[in-house]
Amino acid sequence: MSGIIKGATGDWEMVIGLEIHAQVLSETKLFSGASAAFGAAPNAQVSPVDAGMPGMLPVINSVCVEKAVRTGLGLNSVINLESVFERKNYFYPDLPQGYQISQYEKPIVGNGEIEIDLPDGTVKTIGIERLHLEQDAGKSLHDQHPQKSFVDLNRSGNPLMEIVSKPDLRTPEEAAAYVTKVRAIVRYLDTCDGNMDEGSMRCDVNVSVRRAGAPFGTRCEIKNVNSVRFVQMAVESEARRQVDVIEAGGTIVQETRLFDPKTGTTRSMRSKEDAHDYRYFPDPDLLPLTLEPDFIEAIKKTLPELPDAKKKRFIAMGLSPYDASVLTSERERAEFFEKAANGNDPKLAANWLTNELLGALNKAEKDLSDSPVRAEQLGGLVALIADNTISGKIAKEVFAEMWESGKDAAAIVEEKGLKQVTDTGAIEKLVDEVLAENADKVAEYRSGKDKLFGFFVGQIMKKSGGKMNPAMVNDLLTSKLKG
Template identity: 55%
Template sequence: MSWEVVIGLEVHVQINTATKAFCGCSTAFGSEPNSQTCPVCLGMPGQLPVLNSEAVDKTILTGLAINAHINLESRFDRKNYFYPDLPKGYQISQFAIPLVEGGYLDIPAKDGGEKRIGITRIHMEEDAGKSMHEGLDGVSHIDLNRSGVPLMEIVSEPDMRSADEAVAYLKQLHQLIVFLGVSGANMEMGQFRCDANVSVHRPGTPFGTRAELKNLNSFRFIKQAIEYEVNRQIELIEDGGKVVQETRLFDSTTGESRSMRGKEEAHDYRYFPDPDLPPLRVSQQDVDAIRAGMPELPGQLRQRFETEYGLSSYDADVLTQTRELACWYESLVAAHPADPKRCANWMANELLGRLKEAGCEIEQSPVSAARLAGLLDRIADNTISGKIAKDVLDAMMASDASADAIIESKGLKQVSDSGEIDAIILAVMEENPDQVTGYRGGKDRLFGFFVGQVMKASRGKANPALVNERLLELLKG
């Protein structure tokens, strides 16, 4: 009998504000430990928090992007627990009334369609500090720079049925967050972290007991951790054991998880309204203004690129991974409007490949959209072939010269004079009489041989289309 997997995800996203959620300390990454703290985020007695309004606006923006309901009145609560990197002894969060409720994301389904993943809520909260366990002396160090950094916790419904679906959902969510500009979502910096709740059950029976996998910070490890946990639970049940509700930590070096603690329930945290923060009230006018300023979302862009520019779904997906990529592509099309597909091919396959090798993002490209358009113009008017254009692009990556200047200085102009090409073809035929006889005797595959020889003799400068045309004529005899 088969097993069904049930997965729900809780994603913590750092909101990219310059200052913390309830004080004016910097949120900059990589500063000296404990250098970005104040009495508020250190939990000193008598210090009052002041809410960061930018964090509120970006949480609302995220809620609107997932088609959620925005609560015009929400509330901050104290989540009480003790841990060395939580100086106040509680975390300011939203429990009873979150800012955002409901919503969904659509992910690709196996059948080629889409599957809708429900989102329960998005609530605001502050981050804890960071505990560092270093050395062999057993001493732990606490860095409170991160304490008080604003977070969104995005809680999904248990709608995913495989590790692949979980990763697909996370990738869609990650792309959306980056597109909206609400977070850099850098997983290595801890700006996008995931907890996965996993259970298994027989189809037609109630959901099983779930275990929580904590603080997963890469798509690859998330997939590994979920698959390990699914297999662990199935083996445990089939051997006569029972899954216990607990929190587990995944070790990426061993590919296994270990028990961390029993899973807490809401009552274990003794939530109560934060007496230092009044209810959060936003007006419908504020929400409408945020909605009006919402950028075009990835799904909308993909669809528009396919219909407006005639791109394949694959190219449209590649070119809408980030807002910067999409804007760069549209700048390229504006400069070379005659052929949007050629723009997509050269940007996705040639330019992005070279940038990846150099470890650069599109914003750091040494070749601007206008300069690449100049190269595409020379392909379009047959000044150079596509093959030579790749060499020109390499030269453009290494200098500030235009395509025209490089073509001129290197003598790369394509030969499109039929008389010159005929002379090259006749010389090749004279040098290869046996192949000419074979082709005329029915060995059609030799045609490719002649194309290669002519292109070689012309040092790649001959117009390929004209070469094919003249070869067909001259090889007839």
């Protein structure tokens, strides 16, 4: 995949912008005291405010304001000291008030930028247009009854941050890397759990195509694309569709489209002519939201180290840029790594985490949080390698046992007697034994058959059950064979 589409009439460039709806990690809703937790029985978490009952009034949840500011700071964006909640008016059964309270002309967070990490190791800066707070709608269920639709208002009023990028993305990979990065940032900040499969992070994708260097083309908005993979697929197929339309002599109509994961294509939902006139106006039930500079400064002080800073620090610790970016792409991984590397050789710890543990988890389709080997345990294993208690080869065996039994590396080494032999006398004795048993091969080696060195090493390791320190075996063997 790349950002260039080869059309019949030449190359086309994709222009992509993303709107990410991230549910704020908050116990309660944006404007009511009802629980915002996921997974409750339908309509179990609905206050009269969320149900749009007569006379009910919204009251802003300060936790959500704090988290929006926190996220804005994490996105290196301007925090607006005054922002305004407005009403977006439209009728739908899962929108109880008949309007959504959102921010329109004056969002809480303005311009900013983040860096995205591309698969080839390069980094690109992407502009952030804005972040605003808004309430979620409820959910209409159309598959519960042959004639009727049901409405679940649990989600109604849930706090969302809408994070809007500038149209700076040019390839499906960049779009994916952007979503991944934003997700990592909100997870680091603890402002959104980033779970796309539970819907706590959802994407709307804006796509247009143009000749390189030409002005932007007409864009289409693809709604509710709910995984990083689907973002890539949606961009790819939508851009292709647009090129096909243009090259067949047609024009792109600005419209809202839906992505169908089954076919991997998009289809029209409504055109601009059918678009709602939302009649935005400032919500008279809420005063403008004003923030004190001290409030923002106080939040700044509690910001954790973010992925980019962490990545730089990991590289300074000796990690390759690739490993550093793999390990910081998720907060959990970075934390796991730092625990495993604590007091150890960072590079060795990184290798064991990225190659062995992440590989094994991937194969077993498990998340790091479900890993049978804990970070401290992996650190213990790495420590045993570093101080020559076991060899790398034995370590793989020990790791397999740790994965199965959940035991500590040291215990397994002890139990199975896998401790590496570093006693020169013992190694020398075994070397002598092997050389004596294979006097003919020794003669052959000394007459120039260098390749037999490996044979001797193999024999020694076999006899010792792999426990001899390989470097010491090498040294002794070399000097004896010379002898």
